[in-house]
Amino acid sequence: MRPTxxxxxxxxxxxxxAIAAVTAAACLCESVRSQKLSxxxxxxxxxxxxxxxxxxxxIICRSLAQAFPNDPIIAEEDAAFLQQPAAxxxxxxxxxxxxxxxxxxxxxxxxxxxxxxxxxxxxxxxIDGTKGFLRGDQYAIALALVEQGEVxxxxxxxxxxxxxxxxxxxxxxxxxxxxxxxMMSLQGTQARPIQVNHSDDIRRLCRIExxxxxxxxxxxxxxxxxxxxxTQPPKSMDSQAKYGMVAKGEADLYLRIPLPHLSACRENxxxxxxxxxxxxxxxxxxxxxxxxxxxxxxSSQLINNSGIVASNGLVHEAVLAAIAQVKA
Ligand code: AMP
Ligand code: MG
Numbered sequence: 001m002r003p004t005x006x007x008x009x010x011x012x013x014x015x016x017x018a019i020a021a022v023t024a025a026a027c028l029c030e031s032v033r034s035q036k037l038s039x040x041x042x043x044x045x046x047x048x049x050x051x052x053x054x055x056x057x058x059i060i061c062r063s064l065a066q067a068f069p070n071d072p073i074i075a076e077e078d079a080a081f082l083q084q085p086a087a088x089x090x091x092x093x094x095x096x097x098x099x100x101x102x103x104x105x106x107x108x109x110x111x112x113x114x115x116x117x118x119x120x121x122x123x124x125x126x127i128d129g130t131k132g133f134l135r136g137d138q139y140a141i142a143l144a145l146v147e148q149g150e151v152x153x154x155x156x157x158x159x160x161x162x163x164x165x166x167x168x169x170x171x172x173x174x175x176x177x178x179x180x181x182x183m184m185s186l187q188g189t190q191a192r193p194i195q196v197n198h199s200d201d202i203r204r205l206c207r208i209e210x211x212x213x214x215x216x217x218x219x220x221x222x223x224x225x226x227x228x229x230x231t232q233p234p235k236s237m238d239s240q241a242k243y244g245m246v247a248k249g250e251a252d253l254y255l256r257i258p259l260p261h262l263s264a265c266r267e268n269x270x271x272x273x274x275x276x277x278x279x280x281x282x283x284x285x286x287x288x289x290x291x292x293x294x295x296x297x298x299s300s301q302l303i304n305n306s307g308i309v310a311s312n313g314l315v316h317e318a319v320l321a322a323i324a325q326v327k328a
Contacts, residue, residue: 010176010178011145011152011153011176013067014068014145014153015153015155015174015176017063017064017067017068018064018143018145018153018155019155019172019174019188020063021059021060021063021064021143022060022141022143022155022156022157022172023157023172023186023188024059024060024063025055025056025059025060025126025141025157026141026157026159026170026172026186027186028052028055028056028059028097029052029055029056029127029133029139029141029159030159030170032050032051032052032055032097033052033133033136037051037052037093038050038051038134039051039089039090039093040134041081041086041087041090043081047130047131048130048131048134049077049081049130050127050130050133050134051090051093051094051097052097052126052127052133053076053077053126053127053130054077054082054090054091054094054106054110054126055094055097055098056126056127056141057075057076057077057109057110057113057124057126058094058098058101058105058106058109058110059098059109060075060113060124060126060141060143061073061075061109061110061112061113061124062109062112064112064122065109065112068122071118071120071121071122071145072115072116072117072118072121072122073112073113073115073121073122073123073124074113074114074115074116074117074121074122074123074124074269074270074300075110075113075114075123075124075125075126075270076113076124076125076126076128076268076270077110077113077126078110078114079107079108079110079111079113079114080114082094082106082107082110083107091103091106091107094106113126117297117298117299117300119147119148120145120146120147120148121145121146122143122144122145122146123143123144123146123269123270123273123274123296123300124142124143124144124270125140125141125142125240125268125270125271125274126141127139127140127141128140128141128142128238128239128240128270128271129238129239129240129241131211131212131238132160132211132237132238132239133238135238136160137160137211137237137238138158138160138161138237138238138239138241139158139159139160139238139239139241140156140157140158140239140240140241140244140274141156141157141159142154142155142156142239142240142270142271142273142274142275143155143156143274144270144273144274144277146269146273146296146297148297149295149296149297149298150177150296151177151273151274151276151277151296152176152177152277153174153175153176153177153277154173154174154175154273154274154275154276154277154278154281155172155173155174155274156172156173156240156243156244156274156275156278157170157171157172157173157186158170158171158172158173158239158241158244159186160241161241161244163183163184163185163190164190167185167189167190170185170186170187171183171184171185171186171244172184172185172186172188173194173244173247173278175247175277175278175280175281175282176281177277177281178281179281180193180281180282181193181194181247181277181278181279181281181282182194183244183247183248194247194248194249194282195249195282195283196246196247196249196252196279196282196283196284196311196312196313197249197250197251197252197312198283198312198314199252199312199314199315200314200315202228202229202315202318202319203228203229203230203231204232205230205252205253205312205315206232206235206250206251206252206253207230207232207234207235207251207252207253207254207255208234208235208236208237208242208245208246208251208253208254209221209234209235209236209237209242209254209255209256210236210237210238210242210256211236211237211238212238214259215256216255216256216257216258216259217257217258217259217260220257220323220326220327221234221255221257223326224255224319224322224323224326227322227325227326228318228319228322235251240271240272240274240275242254242275242310243272243274243275243276243278243279243310244275244278246279246282246284246310246311246312247278247279247281247282247284248282249282249312252311252312252315253309253310253311253312253315253319254308254309254310254311255307255308255309255310255319256307256308256309257289257307257323258306258307266301266302266303266305266306267301267302267305267307267308268300268301268302269296269299269300269301269302270300272286272294272302272308273294273296275310276294276310279310279311283312283313284310284311284312284313285309285310285311285312285313285316286308286309286310286311287308287309287316287320288302288305288306288307288308288309289306289307289308289309289320289323289327290306290320290324291309291320292304292305294308309323
């Protein structure tokens with residue numbers, strides 16, 4: 001959407017702080033990755049967490065808490081986890097990554113991210129796609145501002161995504177509600193508005209999905225292949241970089257269908273808030289499998305939604321109808 005006189009300068013300071021913090025975190029994560037400093041622990045759900053996840057959360061929460069001290073932040077990593085004796089070496093390593101930081105500072109900054117839902121809050125995934133980060137593939141640093149349950153601002157760094165063939169990898173996406181989505185290099189150059197792909201050819205649409213097969217129900221996807229005549233396999237990619245691909249018109253559809261035995265599990269807000277506004281402001285549509293808007297007003301999980309459909313908008317209703325047919 002084009003900016004209007006009324007909305008062109010709203011969220012200016014939030015945008016500046018968020019862009020600076022996310023860019024600094026992306027730089028830090030890439031430095032950890034290039035030096036192969038992979039201090040990894042396993043969380044209770046057996047997913048990996050690294051020194052870069054905690055360092056990224058520390059520096060972003062430090063900046064937000066300084067600039068907007070009244071805003072709660074709901075971020076993925078837990079300060080209590082970092083306080084366990086088994087994590088003491090990781091805490092030491094995180095301190096080394098942030099100039100002049102003490103263990104107490106790091107625990108305080110990470111803990112700033114353990115806030116509660118409020119009428120206005122931030123949500124952060126300090127490294128979305130930690131498995132991709134460790135594998136040398138895609139990952140994202142994703143930050144969003146939510147007011148009255150609606151995402152108003154999204155800033156996402158994808159350090160391994162290419163802007164174009166001439167520039168080294170590293171993309172920053174920025175969306176403000178009512179002002180469209182912009183994409184630029186991580187150095188802040190070549191900023192330009194982006195738009196979803198305007199194709200309604202349902203049989204030939206380009207799909208994108210998680211690398212992790214456990215994150216979406218392939219049986220339902222196969223049934224959709226039959227109904228909608230899809231013959232090409234989807235691209236696979238880690239993290240909310242998938243939303244970036246839909247927003248910049250390089251994919252038309254990103255589906256996330258809960259597995260039957262996990263259907264009571266809900267998606268985390270930090271895995272979707274940023275990506276959702278990037279797609280919507282680029283002209284696309286995001287809903288759950290029943291077509292309901294994602295509800296960011298209630299909990300750190302999307303408890304009022306099941307699954308995710310993010311699309312270029314033009315194919316959205318046809319995909320929802322096919323999902324309803326499969327699930328009937
Ligand atoms: P992606 O790379 O798109 O699969 O997203 C990675 C995110 O998936 C992680 O940040 C986790 O929060 C989330 N995740 C972990 N397990 C599951 C699961 N079983 N179903 C859906 N999402 C999950
Ligand atoms: Mg994540």
